[in-house]
Amino acid sequence: PPEVVCDEDAPFGYGLAPFVARAWEEAFREALPDDTRGVVLRTSFVLGRGGGAMTKLAWLARLGLGGAVGSGRQGMSWIHLTDMNRLFERALFDESMRGDYIATAPHPVSNREFMRELRRAVGMPLGLPAPAFLVRIAAPLIMRTDPELALYGRYVVSQRLREEGFEFRFPTLREALADLFGRR
Structure with a gap:
């Protein structure tokens, strides 16, 4: 389990993604x-x-390259597209909804656990790990993304959604991946 779980009141993280998010929120x-x-x-x-x-991650996992990324201990907060769309709809039409919300399922996992569950969902029993130096080279080329998004993460949950009683259709990673890949 993570040592620190962040919510809406936690300070922004470091790096490009939090910097951009903070700028967007200020402009908004x-x-x-x-x-x-x-x-x-x-x-x-x-x-x-x-x-x-x-x-792309499922493709890598099917090739046997779906092991832990970097240390594998970094947090991965996630949300199923169905629940994300439900949050968008709620934000548009629920007049009581105001301010900042973390749009994430209630059960963040480590990268190691995420990749293990993804391999399970695609039917691949093993996955070679991706050392940090390799991720720094391959992430921009294969995933077309910033390597820090894979190498650094936080365990984030939404205190506000929990307090307001939002019910996720896919609260656990296993349920979400089973829906996406048809495995139970």
């Missing part, structure tokens, strides 16, 4: 008219079919 708040309700959804890794990073 400055542009929002005083009489307008504003909702910020701080999005985690969205798991869906037919595109995005999940398709």
Whole structure:
């Protein structure tokens, strides 16, 4: 289990992604008219079919390259696309929703656990690990992403969604991956 679990009140992390998110949120708040309700959804890794990073990760896992990334201890907060869309809909139509929310399922996992569950979902019993130096080279080329997104992570949950009673259709990673890959 993680030593520290972050929620909406936690300070921003370090690196490019948190820097960009902070700038976007500041610009949003400055542009929002005083009489307008504003909702910020701080999005985690969205798991869906037919595109995005999940398709590439599943491809790597099927090739036997779905082991832990870097140390494997970094947190991976995630949300199923269905639940993400439900949050978007709620943000649009629920007048009581205001301010910042973490858009993530209630059970973050380590990268090692995420990759193990992904291999299970695609039917690959083993996966070679990806050392940090290799991720720094391959992430921009294969995944078209910043390596720090794979090598660094946080265990993040939404205190506000829990307090407001939002019920996830896919609260656990195993349930989400079973839905996406058809394995139970």
